[in-house]
Amino acid sequence: MLFHKSVRATSALFGFLFLLMTVVQAQTAKLPNVTILATGGTIAGTGATSTTTVGYTAATVGVQALIQAVPEITKVANITGEQVFQIASENMGNEHWLQLAKRVNVLLAQPNVDGIVVTHGTDTLEETAYFLNLVVKSKKPVVMVGSMRPSTALSADGPINLYNAVSLAGSQAAIGKGVLVAMNDQIHAARDVTKSNTTTADTFRAAELGMIGYIQGGKPFFYREVTRKHTVDTEFDIAKLDALPQVDVAYAYANVGAVAVNALVAAGAKGLVHAGVGNGSLPAKTKPALVAAREKGVVIVRSSRVGQGIVARNGEANDDQLDFVVADTLSPQKARILLMLALTRTSNTKDIQRMFYTY
Ligand code: SIN
Numbered sequence: 616m617l618f619h620k621s622v623r624a625t626s627a628l629f630g631f632l633f634l635l636m637t638v639v640q641a642q643t644a645k646l647p648n649v650t651i652l653a654t655g656g657t658i659a660g661t662g663a664t665s666t667t668t669v670g671y672t673a674a675t676v677g678v679q680a681l682i683q684a685v686p687e688i689t690k691v692a693n694i695t696g697e698q699v700f701q702i703a704s705e706n707m708g709n710e711h712w713l714q715l716a717k718r719v720n721v722l723l724a725q726p727n728v729d730g731i732v733v734t735h736g737t738d739t740l741e742e743t744a745y746f747l748n749l750v751v752k753s754k755k756p757v758v759m760v761g762s763m764r765p766s767t768a769l770s771a772d773g774p775i776n777l778y779n780a781v782s783l784a785g786s787q788a789a790i791g792k793g794v795l796v797a798m799n800d801q802i803h804a805a806r807d808v809t810k811s812n813t814t815t816a817d818t819f820r821a822a823e824l825g826m827i828g829y830i831q832g833g834k835p836f837f838y839r840e841v842t843r844k845h846t847v848d849t850e851f852d853i854a855k856l857d858a859l860p861q862v863d864v865a866y867a868y869a870n871v872g873a874v875a876v877n878a879l880v881a882a883g884a885k886g887l888v889h890a891g892v893g894n895g896s897l898p899a900k901t902k903p904a905l906v907a908a909r910e911k912g913v914v915i916v917r918s919s920r921v922g923q924g925i926v927a928r929n930g931e932a933n934d935d936q937l938d939f940v941v942a943d944t945l946s947p948q949k950a951r952i953l954l955m956l957a958l959t960r961t962s963n964t965k966d967i968q969r970m971f972y973t974y
Pocket of ligand 1 (some may be wrong): 655656658659673703704705735736738739741761762763847
């Protein structure tokens with residue numbers, strides 16, 4: 616009798632455990648699959664003390680430690696992590712971008728990957744975001760994230776930023792919006808966002824054009840659409856590229872001359888972005904060097920160091936006559952990226968100008 620009762624109790628317990636496992640498995644299966652690609656930066660940084668928020672070492676914590684530090688992310692997605700490289704983002708090079716973009720494209724082509732989070736230093740995060748925005752061949756979410764305080768700091772912003780980024784990368788609402796930046800509870804579009812403050816946590820801004828949404832309670836709320844073409848709608852394909860054309864930026868300022876332009880051309884630049892003052896104006900001492908560079912076949916893009924606004928075609932210079940291209944609203948550093956990719960397709964300046972008005 617006693618034996619029968621204990622057999623019944625044991626089988627009831629097994630039945631309950633089986634049901635529980637089935638429910639847990641079903642819930643896990645419902646979660647999106649998000650891969651975290653770690654590249655370094657302050658989000659993977661460590662300082663000597665909890666109050667060290669400057670003068671710390673970036674890019675020291677590995678991807679598995681990053682994931683373990685925020686166990687909450689496993690509640691919103693099935694997580695896998697890969698260390699793509701481990702660098703401070705001031706050392707980001709074209710070769711890193713090609714490696715990262717190829718890996719993103721391979722992963723997103725797999726049906727069991729729903730979204731990607733790229734952890735990255737904040738210094739060049741906006742550039743990597745725009746590069747990926749132009750070369751990723753998928754509508755699935757790609758979310759860039761970093762932090763302004765190292766992982767060891769009081770009120771480190773990395774954990775909440777990572778949690779938000781994973782939630783965003785796994786969300787249906789983020790599909791088809793291009794590469795997004797999740798920082799400080801805000802969602803930014805890759806094309807418009809820039810780092811605007813050297814050290815504060817609210818540094819990422821798209822000053823006049825604005826952020827496109829918020830993340831609250833682990834959920835994205837979108838308020839604006841991305842209008843410029845990106846990802847699957849671009850003409851750029853990096854799958855077979857091992858290098859990008861050399862394109863550099865020449866910065867303008869009062870009393871600027873031709874030294875930088877001439878040196879960059881002599882060093883082999885195929886394209887030059889003039890980071891002009893105001894509306895991309897051409898200083899009298901710089902203009903002849905830019906004209907000579909164009910005559911040698913170097914493609915010149917007039918941009919502005921101001922940070923906001925359209926550089927008007929045929930405004931401060933006769934671009935039609937000079938055969939120059941204007942950067943539209945792109946910052947000099949982002950104009951450099953688009954010009955590099957444009958030069959992988961064509962050296963026709965009319966076509967390149969079309970690209971600057973398209974992307
Ligand atoms: C870096 O960009 O790698 C260092 C700075 C940062 O991540 O905030």
